[in-house]
Amino acid sequence: LASQHRFEAIYGEEAETVLRYLRYRVGPDEAEDMVAETFAVAWQKLDQVPDPPRAWLLAVARRVSANHLRSRRRRRAHEVGALDETLTTGILDSESVDRRRDLVTALKKLSSLDREAILLVTWYDLTHAEAAASMECSTTAFAVRLHRARRRLGAVLGEDGGVTDHHINRNTMREATR
């Protein structure tokens, strides 16, 4: 019963984040089914689910959706669709709408992996170490990817962004030692 309670607690805390991630990856039609698939794995491997569980769950969701989406083109279509959905979120003034559109357009121009690196630390609030675990790479490799993705995003937006190599390196060291 304690295991069941833990599973339910994890589900209550993280299911919506996993759903959002899967909506981004596979689209709204199949996201809930993939959530069920992800949490089925969590139920089976409950003893291995760490605390906090988010990065572990997103890694499972990533694998589940990767198995499901063999076509890169199809996956990109879902990702772009999820980004477009953000343009209709909330009530914004025209300046904010323009800025939001610019951001979405810039994110769309990134590669899938660069975009995912940025979204894992922003939309899903993962640390570098957690995001690295989710993308199944080292923390250092993730930090480098994120830095490059951030720089490309700034370039697409025509902004420097003020993020220096020194800043990223310091950040990388901090995350790597967690």
Add this chain to the structure above:
Amino acid sequence: MNDDLFDEIRGLQGPTTSWATSTAGQHTMLRAIDRAQNAASSSAENPSASRWDSSRRRVLVLSLCGVFSLTAGVAVAAGGPTEVVRGAISAFTHRPDAEGHGGVLDDPVLVAEFRTPRGIYAFWTATSSTGAICSATSDGTWDGEGAPTAAELDGAGCGGEVISHADPSKHAPLTRLDQLGGFFRDAAGPLIYGVAPYTEAVSVHVQGKGVDRTLPVRADSHGFGAAIPEAVNTDVVRLTFLDDAGVELGSERWVAPVG
């Protein structure tokens, strides 16, 4: 990462929606558990599987301890739900190893019919001229259209023992209709069904942690029931029976069996 651009990207997302505790979210959770159980069912050593199997069984087995019988393969007369249920109960009571009701069976009545993640859950009762109490269940196999076939009734039986609503560790001989049913948390999700102990009851208010809803009581069988996915975090609910003027007739504490 402390970065204004990243903060802007964070702001692209809409507010959270409590999806996990919504009906859709709860159904998805139950689908996950069901899938895990199905995937692991071939492994008898898998603790998740055994934990879930025992939960799944309790809806049927503990409702009518020792007398509930699968009806698959039993031939019964065609007709409406009443005839099919009657046929299933009769077929059961004619088995050489069954106690039976030993008299004339009244027409079965529907106590509850509601949808769970597994499909339609339906429960019928029938009393006998000898005072025996019989029942039949369909758990996710009947689509709710027309009459169920015999194969779509998961169990039928008469008499036996039932668990106490207030203390599932206690069993008692089945002598009253309102002893049937219960509050269960199993593969079909939290669900509740039963027979009101008051003939004047028209509704029952169900309250518990995360649960606050009123269910109608059927006029014919005095039965009630519903899937209550919001009860996923509680093992105890309080039922308050009300008459048509909203006056409280009485209340009971129902505890979900464990294991």
